[in-house]
Amino acid sequence: MTKRDELIKTAFELFYLNGVHSVGINQILAETGVAKKTLYTHFASKEALLEAVIAYRDERFRTWIFGLMDQYSEAETIVKAMFDGLDDWFNDRVDSLMSFQGCFFVKVNAEFVQHRVNDLCFEHKQAIVNYLLSALSAEYGEDRARTMADQVALLKEGAITQAYLGKDRQAAIKAWHMAKTLFR
Amino acid sequence: MTKRDELIKTAFELFYLNGVHSVGINQILAETGVAKKTLYTHFASKEALLEAVIAYRDERFRTWIFGLMDQYSEAETIVKAMFDGLDDWFNDRVDSLMSFQGCFFVKVNAEFVQHRVNDLCFEHKQAIVNYLLSALSAEYGEDRARTMADQVALLKEGAITQAYLGKDRQAAIKAWHMAKTLFR
């Protein structure tokens, strides 16, 4: 792993747990053992590092969840695979995601206003809705698929918040229980 | 309005919009025109001010939403009143809440770990679930009421996230559409 990748990974872990503004550049350097000069040859600023961290998490998260959903072809089963994945995530059974601490994008988004990172967080969420939309469009008409994708996305976000802030590890199961009625 | 209340109100507005760690004490003082000494006679620290801000928002939010729900006696109608209220909030039709910028408690919670403010945010969410639970318990058995309260809370949180990060102003209506099926 290159120094650049080490910085991104460690920065993600610290940002995810403590928040972006609570974590200083010196803390990231101390944790990685990388020199300050090296950080600034790879990234123009802390903000540039944060953008790289967002891209890293986005790629990891999407690879994981789309990987689960890609194994199925029927819309309902694809959506079920998503909630099963969330259940694994909430209960720390996913090695590639780090222990569950809520949604990274929701957290980062909360620390900025009218900022480029807000757009990046929005794009991540949209990518998932678009995946759902395309899966549902194979079996439903445009309007129905759109409605269902929004409903599933809302249940997914609700599950994440309930699992994190509400400390309910069963939230994914409860969300799927409601989601499956959408197919009837 | 006392200086103390002015400080709390202005601090809330700044924290809610920009995040807690992004807003300095000096910014709050400049905005209110209050002297630094005065702030520190009323609050022991920035953290103490934040706790007062959380209590302020908690009181305001609960007064507002419980006030809406208290007007009804049937469980389904009470829940509908909640989602109607959320719809007003998302679309900035509630004077007492400040323009919609997501859930304050979710945002504050995102900036801290293993901290007293996390407990305060959790308690706010729990108070709402408990209200739902008691409303539903009048018509349903203990287990059923508990299940439904959790489901409604999940839909509520999902709606807030979709409205804020997902920029979907119709999220409350979509959430209610799913919530009402729980009563059938």
Next chain:
DNA sequence: TTATAGGTAGACAGATCGGTCTACCTATAC
């Protein structure tokens, strides 16, 4: 009249922040 409470204005301290820079140390490629 005078004591007290609560206010203003702002200098100041000590820490920490993001970011720059110098000086030096390897490897590898040509």
Next chain:
DNA sequence: GTATAGGTAGACCGATCTGTCTACCTATAA
């Protein structure tokens, strides 16, 4: 051999942070 890329260690800069403190200013109540 030597140029180049990428690394370390850490001093340093200017800005900003929370919090303290002095000095002074009212208004009100005894």
